[in-house]
Amino acid sequence: MTPSCRSAHRVVGEGDPLEPVGRVAQLSPLGRATQGRRGAADSHGFMTTMRNRARLALGILALGSVVWAGAGCGTEKMLGSVGTGGAPGGDGSGGAAAGTTGHVGGAGGTSGGAGGTSASGLQFNGSISFFRVRP
Amino acid sequence: MTRSRAGASRARAAIAIGLFNVAALAGSAMLAPRLGATAGTVMLEHVELSAPILPRVSVLYPAEGANFPSTAPARADLAHAAALTFDFLLPACAATHASIIVPGPSDPPTTAAQNAANFEAIASCAYQDFVSKPYWIPALVDQIDICGAELGSSWHLPSEDEVNSFSAADEQVLASALSTPNATSLFGNFYFSLHVWVRGTNGSLRRGDLTPGATARVTDLPVDAGSSTHYESDLSLRCIRRTTVTP
Numbered sequence: 321m322t323p324s325c326r327s328a329h330r331v332v333g334e335g336d337p338l339e340p341v342g343r344v345a346q347l348s349p350l351g352r353a354t355q356g357r358r359g360a361a362d363s364h365g366f367m368t369t370m371r372n373r374a375r376l377a378l379g380i381l382a383l384g385s386v387v388w389a390g391a392g393c394g395t396e397k398m399l400g401s402v403g404t405g406g407a408p409g410g411d412g413s414g415g416a417a418a419g420t421t422g423h424v425g426g427a428g429g430t431s432g433g434a435g436g437t438s439a440s441g442l443q444f445n446g447s448i449s450f451f452r453v454r455p
Numbered sequence: 456m457t458r459s460r461a462g463a464s465r466a467r468a469a470i471a472i473g474l475f476n477v478a479a480l481a482g483s484a485m486l487a488p489r490l491g492a493t494a495g496t497v498m499l500e501h502v503e504l505s506a507p508i509l510p511r512v513s514v515l516y517p518a519e520g521a522n523f524p525s526t527a528p529a530r531a532d533l534a535h536a537a538a539l540t541f542d543f544l545l546p547a548c549a550a551t552h553a554s555i556i557v558p559g560p561s562d563p564p565t566t567a568a569q570n571a572a573n574f575e576a577i578a579s580c581a582y583q584d585f586v587s588k589p590y591w592i593p594a595l596v597d598q599i600d601i602c603g604a605e606l607g608s609s610w611h612l613p614s615e616d617e618v619n620s621f622s623a624a625d626e627q628v629l630a631s632a633l634s635t636p637n638a639t640s641l642f643g644n645f646y647f648s649l650h651v652w653v654r655g656t657n658g659s660l661r662r663g664d665l666t667p668g669a670t671a672r673v674t675d676l677p678v679d680a681g682s683s684t685h686y687e688s689d690l691s692l693r694c695i696r697r698t699t700v701t702p
Contacts, residue, residue, distance in 0.1 A: 450625060451499055
């Protein structure tokens with residue numbers, strides 16, 4: 321992650337340019353990084369971000385939800401090595417339309433979706449993981 | 456509506472939607488979260504329990520008992536020389552075990568089924584190719600931060616409190632992930648043990664049981680934690696990392 325990308329991290333708010341990048345595809349039983357389908361060429365792989373994984377675990381981000389990413393870049397390595405060669409990802413993944421319950425936009429903006437091919441090539445590190453409410 | 460009021464409205468909506476979905480998932484054994492004690496405040500965390508760090512007994516046994524290193528640095532060196540991590544075993548075993556799948560830079564991530572198959576192949580490989588058994592020397596586990604040294608400073612030996620904090624659903628996640636088709640029958644089946652070394656509340660080394668339904672999750676170690684002789688049991692040296700997810 322370059323300094324310029326890091327500085328771009330922010331909470332996506334009203335009026336921020338957003339672009340659709342794909343849909344939530346899956347959350348495996350082993351708790352590995354979820355994988356977003358390829359969306360815009362520069363910002364798929366966003367589902368490696370921890371916050372979206374938490375949202376998915378809690379059902380805030382429903383399977384099949386459209387996920388939006390703001391402009392910017394950044395990567396986040398969740399499990400093992402991140403692939404190389406991709407273009408920068410989105411700066412966080414903003415909010416998500418959660419089914420029919422309404423738009424939850426503006427609450428996202430985390431440390432950036434992994435860019436380019438970074439959703440691919442992730443190596444499972446052998447750990448078993450899950451999200452929970454902190455005791 | 457002002458920006459702050461709009462923000463508050465969005466926050467309330469998000470919490471409401473979140474709680475709705477939490478309730479909807481309450482019956483899910485896989486991901487059912489627990490609400491915190493403070494109403495309206497939900498702190499999330501990502502919990503990771505590592506693959507076991509296995510010792511190469513061909514390295515460990517010659518250095519036990521009378522040959523056990525007398526200094527902390529030498530003991531740390533011994534632990535490091537013996538330790539086999541998943542990150543090491545995955546590529547090392549892939550070279551000789553064709554069934555292991557290591558995704559390339561442009562490949563999709565491995566599936567859950569592929570991960571399970573990799574578990575099995577690595578368990579066999581660790582035993583057959585690297586002469587590993589789960590028989591760590593208690594004094595090494597007690598005195599050396601093997602988790603931090605091998606996996607990074609964000610990892611540590613599970614504490615008694617952490618083991619006791621696991622819900623039935625949490626334990627089921629662990630058990631399900633390790634219930635691979637051949638987990639109990641292959642060489643290296645100790646790889647799938649949910650009995651773990653634990654740092655007790657009083658600082659002593661203890662034994663943890665993460666098996667769903669276990670009546671006593673943390674019990675005394677049956678041997679002296681200061682023993683410099685390897686301990687033959689199914690205790691896995693698994694490490695834990697907990698990361699708070701900032702809402």
